[in-house]
Amino acid sequence: MIRLHKVSKQFRTGVFALSDISFEVEKGEFVFLVGPTGSGKTTIFRLLTREALPTTGEIVVDNWDIIKLPVSKVSHLRKKIGVVFQDLKLLMDRTIFENIVLPLEVSNIKTIDAKIIVEEIMEKVGILAHRDKFPIQLSGGELQRAALARSLTLSPDILLADEPTGNLDQVTAFEIVKLLSEINQKGTTIIMATHNKDIVKTFSKRIISLNKGQLAKDTTISHYSLKSDNIDAGNKKLETKPKPEKKKEEDEDF
Amino acid sequence: MKTFKTTWHNIRRSPYQAFAAVFVMTLTFLFISFFTFLLYGSTKAISYFESRPQVTAFFRQEVKQTDIDNLKDSLMKTDKISSIKFVSKEDALKIYREQNKNDPLLLELVTADILPASLEISTVKIEDLSEINNTLKDSPLVSEVVFQKDVVSVLTSWTNALRSIGLGLIIVLSLVSIFIMVIIIGIKISQKKQDIEIMRLIGAGGWYIRWPFMFEGIFYGCVGAILGWLISTGALWYATPFLSLFLKGIPIFPLPLVFLLGLLGIEIIVAIVLGTLSSFVAVLRYLK
Numbered sequence: 001m002i003r004l005h006k007v008s009k010q011f012r013t014g015v016f017a018l019s020d021i022s023f024e025v026e027k028g029e030f031v032f033l034v035g036p037t038g039s040g041k042t043t044i045f046r047l048l049t050r051e052a053l054p055t056t057g058e059i060v061v062d063n064w065d066i067i068k069l070p071v072s073k074v075s076h077l078r079k080k081i082g083v084v085f086q087d088l089k090l091l092m093d094r095t096i097f098e099n100i101v102l103p104l105e106v107s108n109i110k111t112i113d114a115k116i117i118v119e120e121i122m123e124k125v126g127i128l129a130h131r132d133k134f135p136i137q138l139s140g141g142e143l144q145r146a147a148l149a150r151s152l153t154l155s156p157d158i159l160l161a162d163e164p165t166g167n168l169d170q171v172t173a174f175e176i177v178k179l180l181s182e183i184n185q186k187g188t189t190i191i192m193a194t195h196n197k198d199i200v201k202t203f204s205k206r207i208i209s210l211n212k213g214q215l216a217k218d219t220t221i222s223h224y225s226l227k228s229d230n231i232d233a234g235n236k237k238l239e240t241k242p243k244p245e246k247k248k249e250e251d252e253d254f
Numbered sequence: 255m256k257t258f259k260t261t262w263h264n265i266r267r268s269p270y271q272a273f274a275a276v277f278v279m280t281l282t283f284l285f286i287s288f289f290t291f292l293l294y295g296s297t298k299a300i301s302y303f304e305s306r307p308q309v310t311a312f313f314r315q316e317v318k319q320t321d322i323d324n325l326k327d328s329l330m331k332t333d334k335i336s337s338i339k340f341v342s343k344e345d346a347l348k349i350y351r352e353q354n355k356n357d358p359l360l361l362e363l364v365t366a367d368i369l370p371a372s373l374e375i376s377t378v379k380i381e382d383l384s385e386i387n388n389t390l391k392d393s394p395l396v397s398e399v400v401f402q403k404d405v406v407s408v409l410t411s412w413t414n415a416l417r418s419i420g421l422g423l424i425i426v427l428s429l430v431s432i433f434i435m436v437i438i439i440g441i442k443i444s445q446k447k448q449d450i451e452i453m454r455l456i457g458a459g460g461w462y463i464r465w466p467f468m469f470e471g472i473f474y475g476c477v478g479a480i481l482g483w484l485i486s487t488g489a490l491w492y493a494t495p496f497l498s499l500f501l502k503g504i505p506i507f508p509l510p511l512v513f514l515l516g517l518l519g520i521e522i523i524v525a526i527v528l529g530t531l532s533s534f535v536a537v538l539r540y541l542k
Binding site: 049051072075076077078079083085089090091093102103105106107111150154 | 256
């Protein structure tokens with residue numbers, strides 16, 4: 001579903017945001033993308049949505065070669081990928097409903113159908129009561145839910161969540177990730193960039209670690225001790241590619 | 255429908271910019287309307303003068319009718335005459351009385367005997383007027399020749415000059431309008447840069463973003479055209495009684511409704527073209 005092969009991204013300043021990154025994400029997977037600030041997490045998301053082009057390498061998303069994709073098709077690609085942006089990117093002069101309905105309007109979905117879809121999603125993420133409020137009137141957690149709701153309106157095959165728990169308290173952060181987990185269980189491929197090691201430890205998912213633009217680790221869960229995600233994820237066995245890492249080293253990735 | 259809603263939303267969110275754009279467009283179309291009225295009036299005046307007898311030959315008192323008929327026939331044979339009309343002394347008196355019906359003193363003093371008979375002649379081509387004028391002047395039957403070539407040619411040259419100056423000014427005003435509209439729409443695009451970026455990121459196509467700005471330009475153009483037309487037509491309607499009195503005898507006023515509605519239609523088409531062009535330039539310039 002998603003394949004990055006020897007991808008590098010060099011900025012005009014000469015700094016490499018990513019160097020020689022390769023990984024694959026299968027359909028329906030839930031992947032945590034971890035790494036310190038500036039490690040290249042957001043750059044990967046920008047490359048996947050064709051917001052930026054890699055300097056070298058190959059990126060394939062759902063059989064679409066991102067580099068060769070004509071400009072006229074970029075909007076089609078972006079409709080297939082839901083994104084929860086790090087800075088949320090909600091329109092401050094529109095109500096929460098108007099923000100969430102935007103992807104449907106962009107896709108020329110009938111107003112009446114769009115209304116039903118949006119209300120259903122708002123109900124699911126728990127912000128239906130705030131439908132006519134403006135972003136400034138909502139709390140951080142509610143805004144994250146609104147951004148998540150907007151990313152889900154077009155039922156995307158892939159969901160990219162860039163630090164969706166940033167600046168949230170632990171309880172709200174866990175609620176957001178649980179929500180993502182539920183979405184993932186319905187078949188949506190999710191890549192979530194995060195700093196929150198508690199979340200990563202708690203939810204038994206594959207972890208891709210980045211450090212200074214390089215792939216540090218790709219850790220896949222080999223044994224699912226829990227059928228569903230819960231907070232007690234103590235007895236998970238981690239299998240690390242290409243080499244096993246010690247727990248202490250895992251902590252350093254954040 | 256959504257595009258129109260977004261367009262209206264954009265207009266309402268920045269009323270002063272919208273006002274500036276509409277004001278500039280109104281000025282342009284106000285000028286276009288007034289210039290068109292002027293051109294219409296001068297063209298009508300020229301055709302009025304052209305349709306009037308271009309040469310009038312007044313005969314001596316003692317001239318016989320047979321001599322006048324012979325002269326008339328000889329002129330007709332030249333094939334340069336489009337119309338020729340004999341005005342007898344009695345006809346001349348009728349015309350005099352009609353022209354001075356409000357002045358009894360002038361009517362009392364004049365009889366048919368002192369008014370000369372005349373021939374009112376129009377030529378097929380205006381350049382033949384001089385030759386006819388000379389022929390008549392050389393005739394011993396004719397006492398005086400009145401020759402209107404100068405009136406028509408002066409009026410024609412004035413109209414041509416007016417047309418050139420007016421067209422030049424319309425072009426300049428249209429260019430100014432386009433530049434101002436490009437700047438205004440450009441400012442609006444810059445103000446909505448973040449919104450546009452977000453819309454792009456969630457999959458909005460290029461034209462989904464561009465259309466509201468395109469319609470905005472068209473809206474300003476059309477509102478400007480309608481306002482310009484309404485103001486100029488209103489002013490013309492108000493001034494019609496005074497102008498009719500001033501241009502006594504020249505049948506220009508009132509301007510036909512079909513002409514005025516036709517002008518409105520053309521101005522709206524021009525407004526759409528100007529609005530589209532301005533928006534397109536702004537979108538190309540600011541929405542890369």
